[in-house]
Amino acid sequence: MELNSIKDAFDCVIKKQALSTSKFEEAIEQIIQEIDQTLSGIQSALNGLSSQPDHKSILGELKTKLKEIAPLGRLEGTQKELNIALSKYTKLLEKQFNPDISKSYRNVDFDSHTVNQIIAGHFYREGLFDIGDCFINEAHEDVIFVRKTRFLEMYEILESMKSRDLGPALKWATTNHEKLQQNGSDIELKLHRLQFMEILQHGSRDEALKYGRTYFAPFATEHFSEIQKLMACLLWAGKLDLSPYSEFLSPTHWAKLAQELAQELCNLLGESYESPLRVTIGAGVQGLPTLLKLMNVMAGKKAEWECMKQLPVPVDLGTEYQFHSIFVCPVSREQASEDNPAMLMSCGHVLCKQSIAKLSKNNSTRPFKCPYCPTEVEVGQCRRLYF
Numbered sequence: 290m291e292l293n294s295i296k297d298a299f300d301c302v303i304k305k306q307a308l309s310t311s312k313f314e315e316a317i318e319q320i321i322q323e324i325d326q327t328l329s330g331i332q333s334a335l336n337g338l339s340s341q342p343d344h345k346s347i348l349g350e351l352k353t354k355l356k357e358i359a360p361l362g363r364l365e366g367t368q369k370e371l372n373i374a375l376s377k378y379t380k381l382l383e384k385q386f387n388p389d390i391s392k393s394y395r396n397v398d399f400d401s402h403t404v405n406q407i408i409a410g411h412f413y414r415e416g417l418f419d420i421g422d423c424f425i426n427e428a429h430e431d432v433i434f435v436r437k438t439r440f441l442e443m444y445e446i447l448e449s450m451k452s453r454d455l456g457p458a459l460k461w462a463t464t465n466h467e468k469l470q471q472n473g474s475d476i477e478l479k480l481h482r483l484q485f486m487e488i489l490q491h492g493s494r495d496e497a498l499k500y501g502r503t504y505f506a507p508f509a510t511e512h513f514s515e516i517q518k519l520m521a522c523l524l525w526a527g528k529l530d531l532s533p534y535s536e537f538l539s540p541t542h543w544a545k546l547a548q549e550l551a552q553e554l555c556n557l558l559g560e561s562y563e564s565p566l567r568v569t570i571g572a573g574v575q576g577l578p579t580l581l582k583l584m585n586v587m588a589g590k591k592a593e594w595e596c597m598k599q600l601p602v603p604v605d606l607g608t609e610y611q612f613h614s615i616f617v618c619p620v621s622r623e624q625a626s627e628d629n630p631a632m633l634m635s636c637g638h639v640l641c642k643q644s645i646a647k648l649s650k651n652n653s654t655r656p657f658k659c660p661y662c663p664t665e666v667e668v669g670q671c672r673r674l675y676f
Contacts, residue, residue, distance in 0.1 A: 294381065294385075295378075295381055295382065295385060298374070298377055298378040298381050299378060301374045301377075301378070302371070302374045302375050302378050305367070305370050305371040305374045305375075306371055308367055308370075308371075309364075309367040309368055309370075309371045312363060312364055312367045313364060316358065316360040316363055316364060317360075319358050319360075320355065320358065320360060323351060323354050323355060323358070324351070327347060327348070327350070327351045330347055331344070331347055334347075390577060390581065392581060392584040392585075393577060393580035393581050393583075393584055402430065405424075405425070405428045405430045406430065406436070407565050407566050407569075408424060408566060409421050409424050409425045409428070409430060409436070409437075410436055410440070410560070410564070410565070410566075411564045411565070411566040411567065412424060413436060413437050413440035413441070413444075414440055414560075414564050415564075416444045416448075418437065418441065418444075421437060422437070436560075439558045439560070440558075442461070442554075443551065443554045443555070443558070445457060446458050446461055446550070446554065447547055447550070447551060450543065450546075450547050450550070451547075453487065453543070455480055455483060455484045455487070458480050458550060459477075459480050459481070459484065461554075462476060462477040462480055463477070465557055468557055469553065469557075471673075472553075472556065472672060472673055473669070473670065473671060473672035473673065474553055474672070475508070475511075475512065476546070476549055476550060476553050477508075478505075478508045478512055478515075479542075479546050479549070480546070480550075481500075481504040481505065481508075482515075482519060482537070483542060483543065483546065484500065484504075485497055485500055485501055485504075485505075485519060486519075486522070486529075486537050486538065488500055489522060489523065489526055489529070490529065490538075494523055494526040497523060497526070498520075498523055501516075501519060501520055501523075505519065505520075511669065518534055518537075519534075519537070521534060522534045522537065556675065568610065571609075571610065572606055572610045575604075575605075575606050575607065575610070576604040576606060579602060579603075579604050579605070580604070583600070583601070583602055616631040616639070616641075616674070618631070618640055618641035618643075618644050619640070619660075619661075620640055620641070620644040620648075620660060621641060621643065621644045623641060623643070625641050629641050629642050629643045630642055630673050630674070631673070631674040632645055632671040632672065632673055632674065633671065633672045633673075633674050634659060634664075634666045634670070634671050635664065635666050635667075635670040635671070636659050636661075636662050636664035636666060638659055638660075638661045638662065639674060640660075642673075645657075645666075645668060645671055646668075648660070649667075649668050652668075653667070653668040653669055654667065654668075654669070655667075655668075
């Protein structure tokens with residue numbers, strides 16, 4: 290695809306449009322100036338003479354000057370150049386981008402129930418509950434109502450966070466405390482941290498101290514240094530923006546935590562964080578040019594295209610569309626399973642749970658060295674990965 294030629298044509302349209310706009314503004318400015326001068330002349334004549342001024346002659350002079358300016362003639366040329374450039378650009382787009390994507394289509398037997406679940410799940414995930422209800426009613430997919438309830442809870446929690454209401458999120462985190470701990474998630478502490486800072490900013494110091502003592506204690510062992518900083522914020526009540534801990538006031542903490550919370554919610558619901566429908570369409574858009582080129586080559590071999598089980602050409606997709614449903618531990622060479630899941634270590638490397646247990650000698654508090662880097666890792670810092 291000749292993207293350079295398309296860019297050049299687009300730049301040409303922009304330049305012609307800018308020139309045309311400049312000419313229009315210049316002509317309009319001259320017309321306004323001549324009209325203002327004529328009005329000033331009429332007003333001067335009225336103030337200086339007892340008799341009425343000759344309006345016809347004054348307006349006649351204005352008409353003559355406007356003819357000399359000839360705005361339509363001056364603008365016609367630049368507008369014509371703009372239309373020509375725009376026409377060339379449109380034709381180039383039609384030539385380079387094939388609007389008929391049906392050529393890349395082939396008949397595939399889909400499980401309608403699965404497709405309906407994906408579509409309805411996308412509506413619910415986006416908070417479009419009325420549209421989702423309408424869709425499943427027409428598709429007769431009543432089973433999906435269970436998924437609606439799950440996404441409704443998630444949507445309500447995230448919407449509350451937008452208005453800085455952490456109540457629903459904290460309630461959810463408390464209810465799922467054990468599951469979050471099993472996954473190695475510290476999101477509960479992060480929620481309490483934000484709530485602590487909100488109380489310290491908008492409430493009293495004593496109230497914030499009481500909240501910290503109540504909710505930070507369970508995390509003191511693993512997050513002692515962070516809790517120390519939070520408690521030190523009490524000394525700067527009323528002037529936190531001038532304190533060494535002003536970073537806790539950054540609004541980016543809310544946005545990042547909302548995204549992390551959405552990921553944890555989807556994780557515990559057994560749902561992917563990204564909408565399967567959005568991922569499918571995005572991957573299809575990236576792979577479409579390759580499929581269209583393939584069909585142009587195989588224009589006379591449509592039957593072969595329908596029978597193919599594997600594409601004869603590679604379809605390059607971004608890393609965000611590369612998924613690995615099977616993980617093999619690089620240490621034990623064993624495939625991950627429910628009993629022996631893949632675990633992400635704090636250094637970023639991944640091993641199976643049994644390999645980590647052997648390296649740590651089944652001691653959850655004893656640090657062990659990662660076999661791929663010099664980092665020392667603790668079992669409690671490892672988090673399960675879901676493929």
